[in-house]
Amino acid sequence: MNLIWIILFLVLAPFVGGLISGIDRIVTARMQGRVGPPILQPFYDIGKLFQKEKLRINGMQNFCILSYLVLIIVAGAIFFGGGDLLLVGFSLMLAHVFLVLAGETANSPYSHIGAQRELLQVMAVEPMLILYAVAFYIVAGSFTVATIIEHGALGISYIWLLPGVFFGLIYIFTIKLRKSPFDLSTSHHGHQELVKGLTTEISGPTFGLYEIAHLYEVVILLGMIGIFFAGAPLLCICALVLLYLLEVFVDCSTARVKWQLMVKSSWLVIGLVAFVNILALSLFW
Template sequence: MIMILKIVISAVAYLILAPFAGGLLTGMGRRFSSGLQAKRGASMMQPFRDVKKLREKTSEEDRYLHDYYVRAFVFFEIVAGVAFFAGANLLFVILALLAADVFLVVAAYVSNSVHAHMGADYELMRMMAYCPMVLFMAAGFSMYCGSMEVRDIMIGSSMPFLPLIGIFAGFLLIYTIKSRTSPFDLSFSSDPAGKRIKGITEAFSGKTLAAMEVANWYETILMLGFVFLFFSNGTIWGHVVGAVVAILVYFLRVFINNCSASSKWEFVVKIAWGTAAVLGAANLFLLYVMI
């Protein structure tokens, strides 16, 4: 009974708090990015104001087919986060994330925007780049912790960070890709370094675009939750370290986005697959030998 209560509380807390935390981090990231470019950034609350303005706009696009695919995208983003923070199976969380991305791509392809179709192509490349490393991460946790259940990993006796350091390094790379850092920012970026034509989001406006932005905030917290998982060992100290590292990783992602504006997607995909093959596979092999 206590376990069920904890699961419900964690899931509800994520549903309520994740948009606020994700929006605040987005605002802080924009300020940090503007500072790197020697500019004065907007208020940290600006993302919330932007979403509020979008929701107040009237649009006829809600009658279009792609709006239903966007709703499915938002739904699976939330499902993935709720499952993670409720302590569900890590593989289920990853599959829900992939399902969300698939619906986003379909939403772009059924729209009438050429820029959205271009963004969908980039989105597919982005998925192809990050998928191998995410699966290696799930396999690594399973081998080291003996379980893919997030709740079991959270209460482990030792931090998975050192035994999975190769996978963690690879995850840092694919986190920047999953967060649509350049060159994949064409599909969904609102960062100052993003392209002027925003790909997938070019086809949407009003409440639909607002929902996509909120879903992006949910995803931000979920991805940082993965980072947190590498440092969780069932103690307060582990939780503090995990939270601090997760925040630092977020700002590292913003910094990388400002430094990689001219990167080519072909190069990034090769690096991502090479990293997965070298760091991910090597880490799993060492775990197999040690365990």
């Protein structure tokens, strides 16, 4: 495992994530004909959250949010340290289970429905996370990110070999970012039917931890998409920028769907595109 990368990730990821989030808000605003906040607004928001009074519904909830943050960071450290992709997926899953538990423990109707929907989101994306790791194993011969990037530098073009897997991952990217049309469990805006859904009962510094975890997660997700372009850094950055803008565009131009459609469509896309991609590889690679 590469310690330098781990430290870089730990220190820089929140800033990178915050900047991305700031740009996201400006672009979103422009698409909606608004001026939008300053680019550093996410940092101001989080800073302010830590000055708020510490309220608690119960101790368990705060504990679960802390675990969520810790496990997201663990997942990121494994990924950027060049570790095992399956482990990354498992840690992300564990982190989200803790987030769900944080929502459930509050015993509030809004946060309960939000938590159940978050769980459905986990269920919708989980097959993709496993197939993603498996796809790289088939092509690169290893689950470890370090080896995958090495092979990418040697000339294996993952994006040409795994277009289906790539598309599947892009599809669940929206679910993971909790952007419309899949902002079911909670969203960046007030929720019409669920107040703030999963995070309704989370406030003050604890909510700050949640926001930081989200910044880390955005960076991890971008990294996961990025390794499709291993060996071509310029192409990688262009692709990530384009993709993120596409996400913002989708966010602005679609309405929230029901959870049934989310789970069905996500499973269908994963099955038809990512799984078929892997099956074809297993026959011909």
